[in-house]
Amino acid sequence: MTVHFNQLTKEPYLRLPAPQSNIIITPHRSDNIDEDAKSLSNILNDPKVYPWLERTPYPYLHEHGVEWIEAHCKENKKGLSTLRKNLEQDEIINTKNAVGREFIDDCPFTCIREVLADDPDTGAPLKDRLIGDMKLARYTFYEHLNDSEQRSKAQLKNNELPAGDENIIWTLGDFLAPSHHGKGIMSLAVRTLIHDWGIPHLNVHHIKCYAFVGNEGSLRVFEKNNFERGHTLEDWVPVPESRGGGKKSIVLVTWRGV
Ligand SMILES: CC(C)(COP(=O)(O)OP(=O)(O)OC[C@H]1O[C@@H](n2cnc3c(N)ncnc32)[C@H](O)[C@@H]1OP(=O)(O)O)[C@@H](O)C(=O)NCCC(=O)NCCS
Incomplete structure (x- = not known):
């Protein structure tokens, strides 16, 4: 249960447990934008990925990736600098030590990377490549219609809750x-x-997400993490014309703590 700190690159990161300990989750990197944007456009133009996502542009151009990474680097700057300071002192923060610390209002860990080489002395990742993306963010209330007043009001109320408030509802999106x-x-x-x-x-005490009907792989990932399947909303999410148009049905899933 740790946030790791790479002393060589000054980057905080999460590491998956065995048998996937060659996979890490890092913030976006401002010194790696071209390479990462290339990986993103390869993944997000793949027919096994983009039809299951609501918001990513299609076709996904190199400049979409560059903008996305630059925006995240900017957004995470403040939170990351505080985290770096804490981590430089601790090298590894254990959950135990986190008790009593101020809660943070940000999830800088978004880039899923496969580690290609570790530093033999410190065990820190030396070389890796981007293979996916995930994000914990404040929930956007999909059960209310897109662009509805109800949705805006619910979002506003949820967004106004202060960092660390256990009533905040979160959401989680991902692709690989x-x-x-x-x-x-x-x-x-x-x-x-x-x-x-x-x-x-x-x-985090409460997470709500959705997957398009038929995305059994994604629903299974949620179920394996103790999310419960909720109801299906038929013909709910508008699909952009570039992906065929129309509306897709979604299945809601909910996680209520451990
Ligand atoms: C959904 C996604 C993130 C899953 O990632 P992954 O690393 O392949 O998932 P895992 O290997 O951890 O688990 C997949 C589970 O789904 C199951 N699964 C996959 N496809 C399935 C299908 N068509 N029907 C039933 N189960 C399926 C697998 O068997 C596995 O379950 P198991 O461990 O019980 O055998 C990945 O497939 C992806 O990026 N899809 C495209 C984008 C996407 O759908 N994002 C989520 C949007 S809500």
Whole structure:
């Protein structure tokens, strides 16, 4: 249950447990934008990935990736600098030590990376490549219609709750490169993000997500992490014309703490 700190690159990261301990979850990197944007466009133009996602542009251009990474680097700057200071002192923060610390209002751990080489002395990752993305964020209330007043009001109320408030409802979105599907990576990544970051640092008690009807892989990942399947909303989420248009039905899933 730890946030690790790479002393060589000054980067905080989460590491999945065995048998997936070659997978880490890191913040976006401002010094790696081109390479990461290339990986993102490879993944997000793949027909095994983009039809299951609501918001990512299609076709996904290199500049979409660059904008996405730059925006995240900017958004995470303040939270990461505080976290870095804490971690430089501790090297590894145990959940135990996190008790009594201020809760943080941010999830900088978004990039799923496969480690290609570790430093033999420190065990810190030396070389890796981006293979996916995930994010814990404040919930957007999919059960209310897109662009409805009810949705805006619910979002506003949830967004106004202060960091660490256990009434905040969170959501979690994810995708992985098809070359790495079906190996148990996302099931463990979701568990790691919730237990190593969400619970100890954000005080997460309640998460609500959805998957398109038919996305059994995603629903299974949620179920393996103790999310309960809720009801189905028929013809609910509008699909952009670039992906065929129309509306997709969704299944809601909910997690209520450990
Ligand atoms: C959904 C996704 C993130 C899952 O990642 P993953 O690392 O392949 O998932 P895991 O290997 O941890 O687990 C997948 C589980 O789903 C099961 N599964 C996969 N496809 C399935 C299908 N068509 N029907 C039934 N079960 C399926 C697997 O058997 C496994 O369950 P098991 O461990 O009990 O055998 C990945 O497939 C992906 O990126 N999909 C495209 C984007 C996406 O759908 N994102 C989520 C949007 S809500």
